[in-house]
Amino acid sequence: MKFTTLACIAVVVIVVMSSLDPTKAVVARRSEEEEKVACNARELKPCVPAAEAGTKPSTECCGKLKEQESCLCGYIKNPSISQYFQSEGxxxxxxxxxxxxPTC
Incomplete structure (x- = not known):
């Protein structure tokens, strides 16, 4: 039963994330230059296993989160995916x- 529930959650996350359109956010770089970052929640797919199972996130997951840190408020405010970003996991x-x- 537990595996079925996790499998259903994973499918829902993948479907919701695949339906999102990428947006842009501006990120200040250390050299005070600005770079456009594509806000695409699908890029955070490597983080799903760690969030669901409570395991240590992969290096790829952490890298993607840091890349898209400026996008998190947008994800949290998006009603179709906010529950995934507000979860304990x-x-x-x-x-x-x-x-x-973030405090949005």
Missing amino acids: AHKVLVACGVHY
């Missing part, structure tokens, strides 16, 4: 990756 992944949960 998502908070644990952010902490493990050293990414601060």
Whole structure:
């Protein structure tokens, strides 16, 4: 039963994330230059297993989270995916990756 529930959640996450259109966010770089980052929640797919199972996130997951840190408020405000970013599992992944949960 537990596996079926996790499989259903994973399918829902993949379907929702695949329906999102990429947006742009501006990120300040250390050299004070600005770079456009594509806000695409699908890029965070490597983080799903860690968020669901409570395991340590992969290096790829943490890298993607750091790349898209400026996009998190947009994801949190998006009603179709906000529940995934506000979950306890998502908070644990952010902490493990050293990414601060944004105050939007």
